[in-house]
Amino acid sequence: MKFIRVNMTDKSVQNEEVPEKYLGLGGRGLTSIMINHEVPGTCDPLGPENLLIFAPGSLSGTPLVNTSRISVGAKSPFTGTIKESNAGGSIAADLGRLGITAVIVEGKPEENDLSFLKIDAKGHAQLIAANDYRGMRTYECVASIKKEYGQNQTVMCIGPAGEQLMPIASIQATDVDGRPCRAAGRGGLGAVMGAKGLKALIVDPSGKDADAIADPDAFKEAGKAFARVIKADHMAGQVMPAFGTAALVAPVNSLGAFPCFNARKGVMEGWEKISGEAMAEIIKKRGGKTTHMGCSQCIIHCSNEYVDDQGKYITSSLEYETIWASGGMTGIDDLDTIARFDFMCDDIGIDTMNAGVGIAIAMDSGYRSFGDKEALLEMLEEIAKGSEIGKVFGRGPEAVGRHFNNDHVPAVKGQSIAAYDPRGMKGNGVTFATSPMGADHTAGNVVGEYLTNKLDPLAKKGQAAASKNLQVAMAAVDCTGLCFMAATVLENPEAGIAFLKAINAKFGTDFGPDAIPEMGIRVLKAEREFNKKAGFTAKDDRLPRFFYEEPLSPHNTVFDIGDDELDAVHSWS
């Protein structure tokens, strides 16, 4: 276990033992607790005082299935809050196998120079000048890196948006096939990477220097049990491999909670054309892959490869939130356009959700028309170029709303909501309002409760409690590297026990079941503490006004969870 600490001001790279206070932490737990300790709350997110921390989950690199999420943390230039954004692919497992607990990037170059941080198979890290890569989009960047340093290299990099310090910039990670199609999309961490002058983190995946597993036999047994539950689970074992996350288009529309036409409606006419079922049919007909392994250790294979009518790769993986942001919100019911949008966002290095929602707001303001497919892709080119209007889109939904004097901006703390309207799925509204990271689709997504009929999405009662429980659970899960799809099975007692056993077997600990929510609460508390230092108050934990005032068809409901209930989500007795 070691930290690699990189100072971009003086270009020094140091290895250090993990300080005692951070021992046992991984993923979001490590990034959030460390940022809360070491980053001044009021600092400029793009200045030298901010840290950009790459931390694989605490179980990443072990043989446990679906533990390939890497957390990237920093003070966000987009929301102004603390932010953790996580991505799949193979880099978490690669770093974990090298025994690297975190890569911590500090300082800021005096000159506007670009570097790579390259970690070799022995875990040695060095900074390499990368000014030749300036302005390069991510697919070309990765291809060039592979040509220069070896085809097997794993990469996490920024595109032109990150270099231009745009608040909606993502950090893109390569999938197991070496394409930069996995995104740490939210919170504008690509802009922090750009401000640090770091174009890419490159990891040689062939090394192995991880700490031994304390009890290998117990670990193996727990891992098998966990994998068995996943395989037997209807959602994780059958629906996800067949349709991917796009499977959600149909049920969320049927519940009337699919925010479309800039969240002016809850059901999209023509949703069938952009559903997971439609997507699977198109991909099958054209010879693409309806199911695909995107991340190391994955046994769910929710990923896909979307191809054009010549069978040529367009993008991987086309996901629910992207289909919503660039399809539902904009009124575009054409999956080919949506797939190209997804590819371009990955290539330019921007979050699909904040980009799509920003464009939807512009359409809603009359700048372009809803349903205009060409406009959608043209706007992305403007962002890449950094034209005047492109910079506005690059700043995200609130900036677009202000630019066009349109206050119908479905965002919290600047960040767009995800594909669940708070008026039609009220628990998701609670999460959007109260998550320490702004509106977020993974911070405590209540959709599973609705789809399994555990909770009425329109009831007032029980929403805040459901959100709170899920925020705690996801904060804990995000420490381990486990992906959201696999985490959905943790409610199954067999899976929960197996997961806890795996943790104990890995670290030689003897945690009881309470340790998991306790970890989640510890993380959330650190995040809230940071936000308080950054100036956030209860008043920031609210949804935009229109969710309280404009009824959403077809149920004609508004968001009506009281401020006291929202404020209680983060009170801990």
Add this chain to the structure above:
Amino acid sequence: MKFIRVNMTDKSVQNEEVPEKYLGLGGRGLTSIMINHEVPGTCDPLGPENLLIFAPGSLSGTPLVNTSRISVGAKSPFTGTIKESNAGGSIAADLGRLGITAVIVEGKPEENDLSFLKIDAKGHAQLIAANDYRGMRTYECVASIKKEYGQNQTVMCIGPAGEQLMPIASIQATDVDGRPCRAAGRGGLGAVMGAKGLKALIVDPSGKDADAIADPDAFKEAGKAFARVIKADHMAGQVMPAFGTAALVAPVNSLGAFPCFNARKGVMEGWEKISGEAMAEIIKKRGGKTTHMGCSQCIIHCSNEYVDDQGKYITSSLEYETIWASGGMTGIDDLDTIARFDFMCDDIGIDTMNAGVGIAIAMDSGYRSFGDKEALLEMLEEIAKGSEIGKVFGRGPEAVGRHFNNDHVPAVKGQSIAAYDPRGMKGNGVTFATSPMGADHTAGNVVGEYLTNKLDPLAKKGQAAASKNLQVAMAAVDCTGLCFMAATVLENPEAGIAFLKAINAKFGTDFGPDAIPEMGIRVLKAEREFNKKAGFTAKDDRLPRFFYEEPLSPHNTVFDIGDDELDAVHSWS
């Protein structure tokens, strides 16, 4: 005494008695206390719940000299705080003479239609459709109104920027010569007027229906004494008529506190070319007016008429803050360009300070070069057109900084500082940080203390106290309609006593000298209370980081007043 209440949703106009709780209030006292009572803190400043209140000072319309300021109040779409912005000209006196305590504009039109509110010589108000005036700049708007309704009409109106809801939009008032060159510039209240669909407030100045003065003889005597002190005062009686407020260019530069080149320096080389002395010389040579009566009741005549080399009117009045914002901040040392900038800002209806500072930030970011005269005026045309880059400028300094990724933005709560660098005049820094209205040049300007050697501008000690006293005094003065220039003599005991006597004689009261600071404190408390409801905390009462970190030449000092001292400014024992 009456209120005219205008509802823009249903186009109703009603007269009402002044409710008891607002009796005796005028100007800023009335706008701020009423907004705090009646406007929800978290409302959308451009939505129907915001009120736009026009309130002449409590002494406006009386024979007391220099009482012609009208306060305009609302929740600001620019700072998000409560805002009072006041303007000179003749409208305050005209409304006061009609016995109109306030015009309160509420609601918001369903359709995007424009109206005039016209008040006739009997004080009757009616809404008139004004869609033909859409897009009209203010000079043309006023000329057309005078043609349509009579040459004597007094007007307060918005230009294209206000119609476009731009956060730096001003409301322009006609001076005694009928030109819309007096601005309620700060806080973007022009955008609130635009959102209300109100193109202009038109007042017939020939009416008279004010309440009688309770003790006319005492009033007359007090008024004479007050006028005598003004005439005898060196600054108000001699410097202001000779050079106007531009007289400050020389001393503020010599103290090293003239923020120039986007506040990167404290002394501008070539300041002599844009000084009050240089301006007076140019105007004299060309046959303009170095001194001029801009406002009703004025005996100071700090105004001027700047003309071109053919003797043709360019603008009135060229003021210190405008010369600084469009000259010092941009490195442009040409008064002709600055005068054209001033005219264009008045004509488009934008605040000269926020416009100039935004352009300076763009220049500092490399978008144009410092000193580029053509670029300065071109940018204004972009704002008027509402082009993409124009909209960015129209949103003010922070938006420009974000657009160009430049965090060297001399603004507090979004609003640009005024022409006194907080590192070279620390008390002004305290006012910028802690005023409930964002950085502001009239909210508690400490410059007089420095010019009269009462306080060392670089000392740490005494700055917070000086700012506090002046914030209280100005909050009280802003209730009465007295202008800032006349208020500077209030420290003279003879003037202070005469002013108090005039108030008592007007209202038949028997206030002691404490009543004035008590009024100021009451107003500030109401403003702070509103801001708290709007979500503001002590963390918002800070200057931008660079003022604390980047030493300002020539004294190489930073702003070093502690947070505890800032927080104590608004604590009242």
